[in-house]
Amino acid sequence: MDKxxxxxxxxxxxxxxxxKLYLEATGAYEVxxxxxxxxxxxxxREFRPNLVLLDVVMPDIDGGTVAAQLxxxxxxxxxxxxxxxxxxxxxxxxxxxxxxxxxxFLAKPxxxxxxxxxxxxxxxx
Amino acid sequence: xxxxxxxxxxxxxxxxxxxxxxxxxxxxxxxxVWLLSRHQLLTSLDAQVILFLAxxxxxxxxxxxxxxxxxxxxxxxxxxxxxxxxxxxPWAEGAATSIxxxxxxxxxGQMGDLxxxxxxxxxxxxxxxxxxxxxxxxxxxxxxxAARIPEMHGLLALVLERTMxxxxxxxxxxxxxxxxxxxLRIVAVRGVADDLLADLELRVGSGIAGKVVQSGxxxxxxxxxxxPRFAKVTHAAYGGGxxxxxxxxxxxxxxxxxxxxxxxxxxxxxxxxxxxxxxxLQFLNALMTYVAYALxxxxxxxxxxxxxxxxxxxxxxxxLRLTVAQQQMLQAEKAESVGRLAAGVAHEVKNPLxxxxxxxxxxxxxxxxxxxxxxxxxxxxxxxxxxxxSVIIGLLELAAPRELDMKAQDVNPMVEQSLLLVKHxxxxxxxxxxxxxxxxxPPLMLDRFKTEQVLVNLFTNAIHxxxxxxxxxxxxxxxxxxxxxxxxHKRALVVEVDDTGTGIPKDKLEKIFDPFxxxxxxxxxxxxxxxxxxQLIEMQRGRIEIRNRDEGGVRATLVFVPYEEENDNGxxxxxxx
Numbered sequence: 001m002d003k004x005x006x007x008x009x010x011x012x013x014x015x016x017x018x019x020k021l022y023l024e025a026t027g028a029y030e031v032x033x034x035x036x037x038x039x040x041x042x043x044x045r046e047f048r049p050n051l052v053l054l055d056v057v058m059p060d061i062d063g064g065t066v067a068a069q070l071x072x073x074x075x076x077x078x079x080x081x082x083x084x085x086x087x088x089x090x091x092x093x094x095x096x097x098x099x100x101x102x103x104x105f106l107a108k109p110x111x112x113x114x115x116x117x118x119x120x121x122x123x124x125x
Numbered sequence: 126x127x128x129x130x131x132x133x134x135x136x137x138x139x140x141x142x143x144x145x146x147x148x149x150x151x152x153x154x155x156x157x158v159w160l161l162s163r164h165q166l167l168t169s170l171d172a173q174v175i176l177f178l179a180x181x182x183x184x185x186x187x188x189x190x191x192x193x194x195x196x197x198x199x200x201x202x203x204x205x206x207x208x209x210x211x212x213x214x215p216w217a218e219g220a221a222t223s224i225x226x227x228x229x230x231x232x233x234g235q236m237g238d239l240x241x242x243x244x245x246x247x248x249x250x251x252x253x254x255x256x257x258x259x260x261x262x263x264x265x266x267x268x269x270x271a272a273r274i275p276e277m278h279g280l281l282a283l284v285l286e287r288t289m290x291x292x293x294x295x296x297x298x299x300x301x302x303x304x305x306x307x308x309l310r311i312v313a314v315r316g317v318a319d320d321l322l323a324d325l326e327l328r329v330g331s332g333i334a335g336k337v338v339q340s341g342x343x344x345x346x347x348x349x350x351x352x353p354r355f356a357k358v359t360h361a362a363y364g365g366g367x368x369x370x371x372x373x374x375x376x377x378x379x380x381x382x383x384x385x386x387x388x389x390x391x392x393x394x395x396x397x398x399x400x401x402x403x404x405x406l407q408f409l410n411a412l413m414t415y416v417a418y419a420l421x422x423x424x425x426x427x428x429x430x431x432x433x434x435x436x437x438x439x440x441x442x443x444x445l446r447l448t449v450a451q452q453q454m455l456q457a458e459k460a461e462s463v464g465r466l467a468a469g470v471a472h473e474v475k476n477p478l479x480x481x482x483x484x485x486x487x488x489x490x491x492x493x494x495x496x497x498x499x500x501x502x503x504x505x506x507x508x509x510x511x512x513x514x515s516v517i518i519g520l521l522e523l524a525a526p527r528e529l530d531m532k533a534q535d536v537n538p539m540v541e542q543s544l545l546l547v548k549h550x551x552x553x554x555x556x557x558x559x560x561x562x563x564x565x566x567p568p569l570m571l572d573r574f575k576t577e578q579v580l581v582n583l584f585t586n587a588i589h590x591x592x593x594x595x596x597x598x599x600x601x602x603x604x605x606x607x608x609x610x611x612x613x614h615k616r617a618l619v620v621e622v623d624d625t626g627t628g629i630p631k632d633k634l635e636k637i638f639d640p641f642x643x644x645x646x647x648x649x650x651x652x653x654x655x656x657x658x659x660q661l662i663e664m665q666r667g668r669i670e671i672r673n674r675d676e677g678g679v680r681a682t683l684v685f686v687p688y689e690e691e692n693d694n695g696x697x698x699x700x701x702x
Contacts, residue, residue: 112487
C-alpha cells in the first residue's frame, strides 16, 4: 500500500520535527516539512501531498495566504488543507464547528493520536 | 282723684305736688293747733310763738317745694315732649320756653337726643375700631410673617389660622393650583380632620373652588347647606353656614383659593351664627393680596429647592453612572490587555506544549525500555501538558470577547443536561443528587451553551467540595425580585446549587471570583472557573452569588429576570445588585 503524503508547514521546527517523527513511525505516511510559509507552494507542487497540515500564524506568509495560493493552483486546489492553530481551543472548535475560509482547523496542543484519526478521515486518496 | 289744670300755668304735677304737700305738712299743723286749743294750751305765749314759727317754716317750705316741682316738671316735659310741638298742645307756647339757668327747653331736648345718639355711635365705632385694629394687626403680622417664614407648610398653616380668626370662621382650607395639571390640591386645613380633605383634588372648573379659580371671582354664600347652587357640589367636610371661597392672586395669576365656613358641618345651633359680611370679604381680599406674594414666593422657593434636589439627584446619579462607567471602562481596558496578553501567551505556550505532547506520545509508544517508572513519568508529563493547556484555555476564555447566542430557553432542561455531563463525577464521589425543580417556569433569554458551561462549573465545584460524599441539591424557582422599588412586582428566576461540603473560609469568600484564585488543591482547578462563570452570567444580565449556608456547605445562586417580567413593566429590569 502506498504511503500517504503529508506536507506539514509550521514555523516552529520542533513541531514539524516531532510530528514528522510520530506520523512516519506509524508506517502509513511519508511526511515533508517546511518552516516558512513561502516555501509551501513550491513544496506542494513538487511533493504532491495527499493532505497539508498548515500553521496559521507564521512570520513570513500566514496560513490563510498559503491556503489561497494552493487553491489558486488547479493541480493543487483539491488537496485537503487542515489548519493547526494556537489561537483557539479545542473546546471552541468542538462546540462551534468553525472553519477558516471553509477549511477545518485543529487547535494546538493536539494529542497526535487524535491528529492521526483526523488525518485518516480527511486525507485524499 | 282728678287733677285739674288750675288757672294760670299750673300743671297736674304742680297741683298734685301742692296737694301732697298740703296734706302732709299743713294738715298735721292744723291738727296740732286744734289739739292745743282743745286742751287750753294755745293761750301760752311760748306755744303761740312756736306755732307761728312752724307755720312760717311750713309756708316757706311749701313755696320752695312748689318752685322746685315747677322746674322739674318743666324739664321733664321738655325731655319727653315730641320734637315738633303740637301747636294746639299744652306745650305750644312752651316750645319757646326757657328753663332758667338751663336755656330753652327744646334745645335741651335736642341735646339730650344728640347725646344719646352720640353714645350709641361711639359704642359702634369702638367695636368697629377694635375689629379694624385686630384686622390691621393681622395684616401687619402677615406682611411680617410672609417675609420671615420661607417654608411653605408653616406659612400656609399660619395664614389659615390668622385668616380664620379675623373673620371668625370655624372651618377653613387653602388649596393651591397645579398649573401643569390644572388641578387644585389641599395644602392646609383647619377645623376639620386633615385626612377628610387630604386626598381631595379638584379640576379647574369643577366644584366651588374650581369655579372660583376659573372665574377669578370670590363666592360668598349665606348658607352653604341651603344654597341650591352648591348643595350638590360642596364637600361635607367644608362645614356649613355662611361660606366664602376667594381666589388667591399673585399679580394676574390665580395661584389658589381660600375656603372659609362659619360653622362645622352638621352643627345645628352654631355658637357664632353671624354670616360673613361684605367688609369681611373686602378685608380677606386685602389680606390675600399680601399673602399671595408670600405664598407664591414660598412656592417658588420650594419648587426651586425641589428642582435643586432633583438636580442634585441627577448629578449624583450621573456621578454614580460615571463611576460605574469608569469602572467598566477600566475593567474593559483590563480585560482587553488581559486578552492581548492571553492571546500572546497562548500562542507562545501552545506551540511548545504541542511539541511536548507529540514528543511524549512518541516516546511512550516507541521507547524500547519496558520500565514502568518511565511509562509513569511519561504519563505525568502528558497530564502536565494537558493541565498547562487548560490554564491557557481558561485564560483565553476569560479574556476573549464573546458573542452570545441568546435564545428563549427553558431552564429545567438546561439544568438536567448539565447534570448529565457531571453524572460520572457524581457517581465517582458518592454524591447524592436532589432535584427540586419548579413546575412551570417562564423562559429566559440565554446562551444555552455558555449557561450550561457555568452550571457544569458550579456542579463540579460542589462535587469537588465533597470528596467524601455528600448531597448536591439543585433547585429552580420563581421569586419576587428583592430590592425593587415599591409597587415593583417583578419576579426573578433563581437556580440554587447547594452542597454539604466544608464551605469557604470567610477571608477567601470575597476573592472567589478573582481570576486564578482557587481553594482547590494544585492541579484540581485553574482558578478561572468562577471568574469566567460570573462574566458569562453578567453578560446575560444575570447575577451570580456564592455564600456559605448556615447549615454548612456552600450555596451558589444564579438570578435571572425572565424577559416576560421585563416586558410587563415596559422597561428593562436588572436583577437587584
